[in-house]
Amino acid sequence: MEAFDPAELPELLKLYYRRLFPYAQYYRWLNYGGVIKNYFQHREFSFTLKDDIYIRYQSFNSQSDLEKEMQKMNPYKIDIGAVYSHRPNQHNTVKLGAFQAQEKELVFDIDMTDYDDVRRCCSSADICSKCWTLMTMAIRIIDRALKEDFGFKHRLWVYSGRRGVHCWVCDESVRKLSSAVRSGIVEYLSLVKGGQDVKKKVHLSENIHPFVRKSINIINKYFEEYALVEQDILGNKESCDKILALVPETIHENLQQMFQKHHSSLQRWKHLKEQLKKVARHPNDVRNDKWGPWLEWEIMLQYCFPRLDINVSKGINHLLKSPFSVHPKTGRISVPIDLQKVDQFDPFTVPTISSICRELDAISPDEEEKEENKAESNFKHRTRDYKKTSLGPYIKVFEQFLENLDKSRKGELLKKSDLQKDF
């Protein structure tokens, strides 16, 4: 993949917004079938322009309005906010207190930096193939819960463009959820608690909730390869000490001795598990029958379980990076992730804006089209254009997501008209 040069962004974005950005599908999504009047028109967008100029409360009247404005302003970043009671771009004309955020998708943001204490390969904004598995596990665990426990049907997972993933839950009922319920959902999905000053961040109770059990089952599938081989969490003294800090001191000596005899993480983990089985649930527990794999699980969870940022999810008016937005530092497009192929997803193969513009140029060199009369052919152009670039497959994933939304909507309408006995 060609290197991305941020200096080229203005030119690249111009091309991107004119010929590649999937406006039709994008509008189809946010319009939600036009069932609620002005749903799209009352949606807030925010743009980050060149030189870090940030403007909020952008709103648009229609798909073509959106197109025109985006092409005019050439935003470096696009964020999506809530659907408000009034058009956001007129919010200053509204009586004080009357302008309210009313609905928004439930969103999650999982960021690799939050795992710095448990990954050895990278830190902060860096990612690599070794630690990306964390995201894979996170997607699997969270998505399973959203689908099976909460019954959410329309979940769009998106690569953030650099070091994490986002999830947009778009069910009709979900968009109406209160801030309190959203917070509650994040709490339900949280197991890793504590900041830098907390050594042991996971504590399980005796009763293992099905959510925890099922999450551990998922982690089990990846743990050996990810933690023991790639991350090598028992590979040297420093990393061993980190693990020792999570288990009772009573077995430290045994463990140190064992570490002398076995040197690979795989072996050490195997023996560690055996030692843990012999530890009582509580050190002062008179009834020593309360042992179980909790300690083992607590370690696995601390190293592998997803870490969510509650602030992103709980606020109805929170703004989150839009799918198909470009990441200004990496140039990568925020593309949807195919859930069927989540294990194969490789963030390093995600197209950058420079690569797809180059692809486009190679196929059909950019002619300066006059906008007014060529609107029609512009559209047709675009429909062909992105299909020919590496962006194509990702837009397909997005379209599948939109199909499902449509199907659901039709189903609901049928149900409602059946009840009303409309013919």
Added chain:
Amino acid sequence: MQFSGGKRKKLKLGGDQRNACYPHSLQFYLQPPTENISLIEFENLAIDRVKLLKAVENLGVSYVKGTEQYQSKLEAEIRKVKFSYRENLENEYEARRRDHISHFILRLAYCQSEDLRRWFIQQEMDLLRFRFSILPKDKIQDFLKDSHLQFEAISDEERRLREKDITASSPSLNGSVLELVYKIPFAEALDLFRGRKVYLEDGFAYVPLKDIVAIILNEFRTKLSKALALTARSLPAVQSDERLQPLLNHLSHSYTGQDYNTQGNVGKISLDQIDSLSTKSFPPCMRQLHKALRENHHLRHGGRMQYGLFLKGIGLTLEQALQFWKQEFIRGKMDPDKFDKGYSYNIRHSFGKEGKRTDYTPFSCMKIILNNPPGQGDYHGCPFRHSDPELLKQKLQSYKIAPAGINQILDLVKGTHYQVACQKYFEMIHNVDDCGFSLNHPNQFFIESQKILNGGKDIKKESIQPETPQPKPNVQKTKDASSALASLNSSLEMDMEGLEDYFSE
């Protein structure tokens, strides 16, 4: 409450019809009452319920909710006011009716501010929780159905399929046998699912019977909160209703006990006793006012009102009061003439000797806590409510209260139980375990203190002489029960009508 002109015969319902009105001993108060009711009964019901809710609050602070003591004392309080609480008792109709109507009356009074709403909702929830806790299991399903709650119990088959998961999820079961399980939309079980204390599947929470209480209370709170907001919108109309306005103003700041205005010990206090009395028998609010007066030789208006009326209540005569204030103000280099011109008039006014000659009553705790917060340079108000906790701590230390007692007081203050904190102070300075009364009024503090210090000799109280002034509607003074009643004397026979509209959209 129906609107109808003139006098109308009250409908007497027959036995079965009466029971159908109120099928249960507890309810969610979804429908406002629609019958006619006399103003006297209106007021009495409201006062009874306020008494009950205050008792609920006090008990909730003094005992752990749900314990044997709490439950039996609360039951006693409910019986005192003759409201319903238990199923399967005889002749329940009247008790349920009183409960129903009184709740709705209080909505009118307590919808008026965020603080009042919060307080009202909290006590009503505790009351409901108690009543639900004594509901027999076989009555629960009926009650839920009648209350239109969408909780359906799942079939045995469904329960068996999920038994393991449900047992693993619900800590309240504690290994006991699974009985009824309810399937409800997950969002309605927020407090359960957020802590992963319930099994979730496909958007539903599978809630065992034991946990359903939390959910029901949540439902209740949401509904009541919305209803109060709705009622508040009708407020302007409510407040312009001349029958209601004096009553409701009085209720929500309600002090429903003695007014401590006329005491048998008039003239029994001499001025040179006041300094020592202030440390021995004054509540902290008055103690600090007295100290400030002595130190600064001056008090601002709020302090003069609060302290001056208190002194009247403990027995100072007008002459003594005039002397007391004048002496002190002159020490502050005030010109005696200036005092006579400016301040003595006010003192005489507060004794009812000037102007419209209302004999003002000393402020109750409620009034002091809720009204007129002190600003810079003020010393009135309630120290437990208005003092910074650090300063309060220092003050209590200077009063030589033991550290353990101070901590208890500070905890009570944190829980906004100001009057109970003051009771604790009473217990500390008099060295008793239980003060033996529920503190509502600074003068009550004084009397109880004197009782203890004088070896249990009861101070004879004169019977309250209800004054019959006609207070103007825009006077914002606390009226005692008798004077409020007096102002309604003329309309005793009229029925209350049309209040239903205040509760609906």
